[in-house]
Amino acid sequence: MKSLAAHGLTLGLPAGWEGRIQRRGITVAAEQTNAVVHLANFALPEQRDDFGGGVTPAMRSPDVFVVLFEYGPESLGTPLFASKGVPRVTAAMFGSKRLQRPLPGQLGCQHFFTANGRPFCLYVVAGSRAHLPRIIAEVNAVLANLDVQP
Amino acid sequence: MTNAVLVIETVVLVLLTVLVAGLLRSHAEILRRLHELGAGLDPDAPIGVSDPTTARLVDLRSSGSDPFADASDLDGAGLRDDAVHVSVVGARHRTLLAFLSSGCLTCQGFWEAFADARSLDFPEATRLVVVTKDAPEESISALRKLAPPDVPVVMSSAAWTDYRVPGSPYFVLVDGQAGRVRGEGTGANWDQVNNLLRQAVDDASDDAREVRIDRELLAHGVAPGDPSLYRTAAQIAEDSRA
Numbered sequence: 001m002k003s004l005a006a007h008g009l010t011l012g013l014p015a016g017w018e019g020r021i022q023r024r025g026i027t028v029a030a031e032q033t034n035a036v037v038h039l040a041n042f043a044l045p046e047q048r049d050d051f052g053g054g055v056t057p058a059m060r061s062p063d064v065f066v067v068l069f070e071y072g073p074e075s076l077g078t079p080l081f082a083s084k085g086v087p088r089v090t091a092a093m094f095g096s097k098r099l100q101r102p103l104p105g106q107l108g109c110q111h112f113f114t115a116n117g118r119p120f121c122l123y124v125v126a127g128s129r130a131h132l133p134r135i136i137a138e139v140n141a142v143l144a145n146l147d148v149q150p
Numbered sequence: 151m152t153n154a155v156l157v158i159e160t161v162v163l164v165l166l167t168v169l170v171a172g173l174l175r176s177h178a179e180i181l182r183r184l185h186e187l188g189a190g191l192d193p194d195a196p197i198g199v200s201d202p203t204t205a206r207l208v209d210l211r212s213s214g215s216d217p218f219a220d221a222s223d224l225d226g227a228g229l230r231d232d233a234v235h236v237s238v239v240g241a242r243h244r245t246l247l248a249f250l251s252s253g254c255l256t257c258q259g260f261w262e263a264f265a266d267a268r269s270l271d272f273p274e275a276t277r278l279v280v281v282t283k284d285a286p287e288e289s290i291s292a293l294r295k296l297a298p299p300d301v302p303v304v305m306s307s308a309a310w311t312d313y314r315v316p317g318s319p320y321f322v323l324v325d326g327q328a329g330r331v332r333g334e335g336t337g338a339n340w341d342q343v344n345n346l347l348r349q350a351v352d353d354a355s356d357d358a359r360e361v362r363i364d365r366e367l368l369a370h371g372v373a374p375g376d377p378s379l380y381r382t383a384a385q386i387a388e389d390s391r392a
Contacts, residue, residue, distance in 0.1 A: 002223060006233035016240040018223075022232035043243065043277050046300050 001145060007035040008118070009068070012145035014138050017041050024050075034070035039142060051100045052125055061105060061128035064135045066142065068120055075119040083113040086148065088140045089124060091132055099125065107132065115148040218331035219314045221324045224281060226306030229294050234304050236279055241326030244276040246347060249310060249320040251282055252292035256338065257319045263340035264298040271344060273351045276323075283307045323350050 001012030006021040013019055019039040036050055042063050048054040055065055075081050089109055099108035100123070109124040122143075126135045224236040224247075238245045248264070250257040263270065264280065272278065280298070282288050284307040297303045309315075313322050313334075321343055322334040333350040337343040372378060 002225065002235055004225075004233050004235045006231075013235055016237055017235075018237040019235050020228065020232055022228065022230060025230060043237070043241065044302075046302055 001141075008149040009035055009037060010147040010149075011037070011039075011142060013039065014041075014141060017138075017142075018044055020044065032072060034072060035068070036070070037066070037068035039066040039068075040064065041138070051123055053101065056099075056101055056103055056106060056125050059103075059106065059125065059127045062131045062134075063127035064131075064139065065125040066139060067123040068146075069123065071119040071121065073119075076114065076117065078119075080112045081114045081119040083111070084115070085113065086115050086143050086146050087111050087113050087122060088143055089122075089136055091136060094124075094126060094129075094132060105129075116150045118148055118150070120148075218334060219312060219322075221329055221331050222309075222312050224279065224304045224306055224309050226281075226304040226309065227285065229290060229297055229303055229305070234302070236302060236304055238279075238324050238326060239329040241277075242275075243326055244273075244332070244351065245324045245326060246276055246278050247309070247313065247322040247324065248278060248280045249282075249313070249315045249318050249322070250280055251318040252289045252296055254318045259339050260319050260343075261296040261298070264301050267298060267300040270340065273348055276347070276351065279304060281306055281309050283310060321347075323347060 001014060002017075004011055004013060004019050004021060007023055009021055011019070011021075017039060019037065021035060021037050023035055024033040038044055038048065038055075040055070040063065042059070045054055045058070050069055051067055052065055059065060071081070089111070093109040093111065094107040095109075096102060096107055098110055099106055105128050107126045107129060109122075109126075111122045113120055113122065124135075124139055126132055221239050223238050224234070226234055228234045236245075238247070248260060250260055264278065267278065270278070278301050280301055280303045282293060282303065282305050284305050287307060288305060290305075293303065293305075313331075315322075320334070320336050323332045324330070325332045332353075333346070335343075335346065337346065367373075367376075367379075
């Protein structure tokens with residue numbers, strides 16, 4: 001696995017995957033931005049929104065796109081982020097109605113959690129149900145190697 | 151008397167001004183001629199490729215006497231405080247790695263050409279990725295201004311070492327599925343590089359067709375050296391008549 005690290009996050013990428021750990025630019029002086037991770041088993045386009053706008057329409061059935069979006073400290077302790085630790089995904093977590101932008105054939109999965117005092121949303125888009133078992137195995141391999149520093 | 155001195159001083163001053171202007175013009179002309187001969191001042195330019203108008207093209211299609219470097223993925227930093235990993239080996243497309251720098255003169259034309267990625271007339275299934283050296287060896291503020299909106303820019307001195315890049319601009323074409331470098335070289339402008347790129351892509355397609363034909367012949371029991379491979383058109387026509 002290839003290692004990728006920035007902004008207090010370290011993760012491993014399976015062969016053929018690519019990724020970016022970034023933080024959006026600050027537009028207002030008082031603004032604080034947090035880490036956004038984009039991972040995919042295809043070429044990530046440069047122009048993409050946090051939750052896959054500009055990415056998912058071009059996905060093919062074997063493709064997978066993973067977002068790890070960090071929220072601000074004000075989200076800590078709220079019921080939405082009650083789940084502790086880096087999760088794993090299962091087939092039951094995926095559905096066509098869990099997509100930010102519904103597209104034919106695609107399935108989405110969203111899970112909010114807190115790891116090492118940092119609140120995150122894990123959002124996964126699978127290109128098709130036919131490839132879901134492999135996609136789940138690869139995503140879980142990435143999550144197993146995800147290290148969140150406080 | 152004072153007036154005469156003033157007149158002489160003025161004349162001398164005018165003569166000196168003309169002389170200096172002449173020297174500056176002559177110096178500029180010498181620099182221009184040297185630049186045309188390939189002795190530009192671009193420290194990053196590969197040897198023999200220092201000027202856009204006289205750049206020596208290296209054929210992207212063949213390795214020449216030096217074997218290509220092993221292809222590898224790109225690991226580095228982006229221009230916005232981000233960490234980047236770009237998959238090159240194993241990718242289902244070809245990747246054209248453009249090794250550029252913010253300061254090299256010849257690179258400017260490529261940065262400008264890449265600003266509108268849709269106008270590049272790029273071969274299908276080929277992705278362009280710009281690779282610069284790490285931040286300490288680059289001007290990140292200049293790179294942010296130059297970076298094309300639709301093309302990934304990765305700062306990675308390690309990639310320059312891995313791909314044995316002699317200077318900028320330099321281009322390496324990697325076949326993702328084969329996991330190997332198909333060609334590399336440089337050019338004076340995007341049109342020249344794109345022509346070589348297209349030739350390299352066409353040649354790769356021919357290679358793939360040859361491999362497919364060989365596989366089909368072997369599947370039908372026709373091995374290399376089989377006499378049926380060397381029959382003339384006349385022999386085939388005679389057989390079909392008989």
